[in-house]
Amino acid sequence: MSEVNGQPWGYCSAFGCPLLGTRGSEGRWYCFCHVDKPSNFNDAITRELRESQMHIVDSTLDLRRHGCSFYGEDTAYRTIQQRLIGGGRRDLLMSADEKQTGGARAWLARLERALIESVADIGVQKRIPTTVQTADVDHAAPASDFFPPVARGIFDNDGAQA
Numbered sequence: 001m002s003e004v005n006g007q008p009w010g011y012c013s014a015f016g017c018p019l020l021g022t023r024g025s026e027g028r029w030y031c032f033c034h035v036d037k038p039s040n041f042n043d044a045i046t047r048e049l050r051e052s053q054m055h056i057v058d059s060t061l062d063l064r065r066h067g068c069s070f071y072g073e074d075t076a077y078r079t080i081q082q083r084l085i086g087g088g089r090r091d092l093l094m095s096a097d098e099k100q101t102g103g104a105r106a107w108l109a110r111l112e113r114a115l116i117e118s119v120a121d122i123g124v125q126k127r128i129p130t131t132v133q134t135a136d137v138d139h140a141a142p143a144s145d146f147f148p149p150v151a152r153g154i155f156d157n158d159g160a161q162a
């Protein structure tokens with residue numbers, strides 16, 4: 001986890017992504033939204049997270065930061081609730097069930113699932129409704145396929161790392 005691709009340590013390897021890198025893939029760490037997605041969709045996913053989902057993103061980060069425990073942390077808990085309400089997601093508040101069972105982990109899982117759903121359509125082939133027939137791009141490939149040095153990681157060594 002030392003190679004960080006310009007990202008702060010501990011964060012997802014997709015440039016600009018606000019989430020933590022919690023899933024390893026091909027020697028890098030990605031968040032649950034970026035992992036297993038074609039890299040050419042990284043920016044679109046990051047944009048969706050940053051522009052539309054930050055109230056959920058920040059809430060998941062807060063929950064992880066508190067280790068999913070709010071004993072003596074009423075303010076932290078209330079901050080998350082208020083943020084979700086502010087973002088119009090009352091449906092994502094900690095449920096009575098989750099409260100009773102101390103299920104902050106279940107709550108976190110639900111918030112993360114909401115984020116995964118928010119980007120689920122990105123990177124999925126869709127028929128584009130156009131009146132003019134356009135060329136299909138159904139074999140989109142990452143740049144590394146055409147430019148082997150990228151795949152070998154040569155630029156990573158020359159670039160950001162001192």
Ligand SMILES: [Zn+2]
Pocket residue numbers: 012013014017018019030031032033034035
């Ligand atoms: Zn990410």
